[in-house]
Amino acid sequence: MSERVTLLTLARDLGVSRATVSNAYNRPDQLSADLRDRILARADQLGFAGPDPRARGLRSGRTGAVGVLIDQGLSYAFSDPTAVLYLDGLASELQSDGLGLLLHAGTGSKTDAELVRAAAVDAWVIRSLPDDEPAVAAALAQQRPMVVLDQPELPGVPLVGIDDADGAVAATQLLLDLGHRDIAVLAMPLRPDGFQGLVDAVRERYATYSVMRTRLCAVEQTLSAAGVDWGAVPVVECAVNDMDTGALGAYELLDRTPAPTAIIALSDQLALGALRAAHEMGVCVPGACSVVGFDDAPGVSTALPPLTTVAQPLRERGQVAGEIVRALLRGESVATPPRLPVSLVVRDSTGPPPR
Amino acid sequence: MSERVTLLTLARDLGVSRATVSNAYNRPDQLSADLRDRILARADQLGFAGPDPRARGLRSGRTGAVGVLIDQGLSYAFSDPTAVLYLDGLASELQSDGLGLLLHAGTGSKTDAELVRAAAVDAWVIRSLPDDEPAVAAALAQQRPMVVLDQPELPGVPLVGIDDADGAVAATQLLLDLGHRDIAVLAMPLRPDGFQGLVDAVRERYATYSVMRTRLCAVEQTLSAAGVDWGAVPVVECAVNDMDTGALGAYELLDRTPAPTAIIALSDQLALGALRAAHEMGVCVPGACSVVGFDDAPGVSTALPPLTTVAQPLRERGQVAGEIVRALLRGESVATPPRLPVSLVVRDSTGPPPR
DNA sequence: TTGGGTGTCTGAATCGATCTAGTAATAGAC
DNA sequence: GTCTATTACTAGATCGATTCAGACACCCAA
Structure with a gap:
């Protein structure tokens, strides 16, 4: 032996x-x-x-690894450009401290929580998970340094977020100012249950993805303030935040009578899907229907037409999260930084409604 | 207390x-x-x-994490579509066994090796690193289950590769058959030293990225067999495998007299860069210059013009690597599977040379 | 009554390092 | 020649679990 x-x-x-x-x-x-x-x-x-x-x-109590908890499986994270950018920023920041990234996905199942419980990490970074995700609870229970990106909001845990309400208001107001009244909304998942289709008020209110709650609520308030009846505004939820599913949702919206003259997509992937759907249905953008996105993900500026969207600092937010993790690991206490500002980038996918 | x-x-x-x-x-x-x-x-x-x-x-000796060693920093991996696809395949395979991915980058420095040494993982997956990367040696020293993607070839370690020579031959032969004689090559890094520019025979022979050695060698033999003088074929190495650097390299090639009538790019990112450079220089593709890529990465079929390229099963290879890791962790012994076949996909970026 | 089987629970060894407090030896200061 | 510093090294406790070989009680069959 x-x-x-x-x-x-x-x-x-x-x-x-x-x-x-x-x-x-x-x-x-x-x-x-x-x-x-x-x-x-x-x-x-x-x-x-x-x-x-x-x-x-x-x-020694240190493993040199930071756990990263992401939504919907690792495959999704790698295929979503915004997630990739965020991981990129995070990684570049942690690498300099010799920390590796341990990737885990939260898919709502108990087994994910088990995985989290069994993961030997020094800290957790959580990105965009539902309020009630069991894996988050498991991570929280470990009482290690922790940072959240976007959602969920957890008491005592620093959150690196953007001004979602601001962004949604800006996008909505742009369309209102252009004269749109028949506006429709294409939403990312409100709950991780694979639902696809028109959303009612109850589901909207009890969305477990808080960012979606916030953005939808901001859209509602802006429209209502302008005298648009929110009850008549169709909101289609997409089961997955990708182009294909976005296109599917957009088909449903564009098929309605009267057809919307503008679509607010709550992510750029969905917006790109809407552009494709419109193209395939022969609906001219922005002639017949305007489309506005959210994120300013890479590639949307060269879409056809270039996408009007709400820009947010994606990579930079990953870095900020990394900085906070490093500070927490040094034993410093870190408060939630102010939400980063967003800015509306007007390109060619928006215009006045057809008369 | x-x-x-x-x-x-x-x-x-x-x-x-x-x-x-x-x-x-x-x-x-x-x-x-x-x-x-x-x-x-x-x-x-x-x-x-x-x-x-x-x-x-x-x-218990198990940590539930598989270490993944990639080239050139995590940021690069996340921005290279082929790397993302491979990680995606790998992750989906490992997830089902409750294994997480611990990402580490090999950048040639000693500190990377330190990180590897300090990483508590059950197995290592190595993708596309130079033959002499110290981090690889460090991983090897741990005597844990290990799988390599593409390179380097390590004795006793299963390697999931493609038939690189076949692919390079097919791409080259296509151009020859179309009648091209003035052919140029755009190569990915041959060594991780940041060199950019024309490559001489010595550097070519002593490339530490074995895949590049293989592909270049196959191109050389195919051209030589057709009577093309390899010594007169310009080979430009790009310091980074991305579009921007590819464009830079292509500028250099297209600026030469006589200008090449065809460019063999040894990756799709470089090929896309070449397309952009040609466009910006007013060189018509494929009218004035044909371009052929390698990988069939997502997006190249919708490039302008759609790219002729050597297709390989990217995501699937990640999965195969995952399967092998799982088998090794179960204690089974695994031999290197045969290299997966590639296929030439002819699209619109190639045509006969101008007369 | 005996023997074996089953279901529960315990004791103690073990994994392989880190780290504090401390010893021994040598050097230098006065 | 004594006293303090410094350098080089060691002993032993400790981190927090897993795991295997029993111990004990109880039930059933022969």
């Missing part, structure tokens, strides 16, 4: 103490350079790859 | 043994349902989030 090589093996072999071997790896200043070289050389010979990370983790 | 709650705390509190509490979490069949409920309930009251993953990891 070939025994596993540990610090102790090495220590015995060299006639020094375990602590000294440990120090050779972790505190080079605690022993003579000569001995250190000897230890490292012998370690190499014996095929010792350095102190076992698991044991080190237990003893 | 509020003591940390551990299995022992809980055991004492309830007057049972530590083993029983552990079993309550890990082997429900080992104790009465009644006692188990009592334990779990009390755990909840005391704010015990379940057995500490670090300690569990040490004792």
Whole structure:
């Protein structure tokens, strides 16, 4: 039997103490350079790859990994450009501290919570999950440093958000100012239950994705203030936040009589889907129907037509989350920073309604 | 001082043994349902989030995480569509086994190797790294299950690859068959040293990215066999595998006299860059210059013009890697599967040379 | 009555490191 | 020649679980 090589093996072999071997790896200043070289050389010979990370983790309480909890499976995160940008920002910030990203998905099932419970991480970053996601509760229970992006709002946990209401108001007001009254809304999931279709007031109010609640509410208030009857405004929820599903939702909206003269899409992926649906149905954008998106994701400026949208700093928000994590891990206490401002970028997908 | 709650705390509190509490979490069949409920309930009251993953990891040797080592920083991986697809496939496969992905980047520095050494993972998946990357050596030293995508080739480690030579030959032969003789090559990095520009034979031969070596070699042989003097074929290496850098490289190629009538880009990102450069320089594709890519990444079929390229199963390869990891973790031994076939997809970016 | 089987629960060893407090030896200051 | 600093190293407790070999009680069959 070939025994596993540990610090102790090495220590015995060299006639020094375990602590000294440990120090050779972790505190080079605690022993003579000569001995250190000897230890490292012998370690190499014996095929010792350095102190076992698991044991080190237990003893020192640090694993060098930050858990990242995202919505709807990893596949989704990798295919959503906004998620990728955010991960990019986060990663670049954490990398400089030698922290890795441990990706986990929250899909609403109990097993996700199990995975979270079993994950050895130093901190959690949570992005855009429903209020009642069990995996979030599991992460919270670990009492480790934590940061949330977008949602859910958790008491005592710093949240890196944008001014969702502002953005939704700006988009809506733009359409109102252009003269639109027959406005429709294309929403991201309100609950992670795979529902697709027209949304009623109850579902709207009890959406578990708080960002959607906020944005929808802002749209409602802006329209109501302008005298548009919210009850008559069709809101279609898309089961998945991607182009294909967005197109599906847009078909439903554009098929209605009277057809809307403008669609507010609450994400750019949905907006891109709406552009495609309109194109396929022969509906001219913005001639027959205006489309406004949300996020200013990469690629929307070169869509056909270039998309009017609410721009938010995606990558930068990932970085901010990373900075906060680092600060928390240093033991500093961090308050929720003010929500980052958004700005309406008017391109060519919006115009006055047809007369 | 509020003591940390551990299995022992809980055991004492309830007057049972530590083993029983552990079993309550890990082997429900080992104790009465009644006692188990009592334990779990009390755990909840005391704010015990379940057995500490670090300690569990040490004792049982499993952490539930697979380390993923990628090239050039996480940011790059997230912005390269082929890398995203591969991660997507890998993640979907591992998720079903409850495994998370721990992402680390290899950037050639010693500190990366340190990070790898300190990472508590059950297995490593390595994608597209140079032959001499220190982080790879560090991962190898841990003697854990391991899988490589594309490169480097490591003895005894299963590699999930494609038939690179075949693909390069097919692309080259297409151009030859169309009548091209003035062919130029746009290459991905040959070494991770940030070099950009014309490559000489020595650099070509000693490329540390073995996939590039293989593809270039296949192009060379195909051209030589057709009587084209390889020494006169300009090969421009791009420091980064992205559109912008590809455009930069293409500028250099298209500026030469005589200008090439065809460019073989060894990745689609570079090919897209070449398309852009050609467009900006007023060079008509494929009228004045044909462009062929490699990968069939998402989006290239809708490029202007749609790109002729060598298609490979990107997402699927990630899944295959995932399957192999799972098998290895189950203790099975896995041989390197045969390289997956590629296929030339002819679209509109290639045509006969101008006369 | 005995023996075996089953269902519950316990004791103690173990995983492989980190880290604090402390020893021993040497150097330098006065 | 004594006293303090500094350097180089060690002993042993500790992190928080998992796990295996029993112990104990109880029931049923022979």
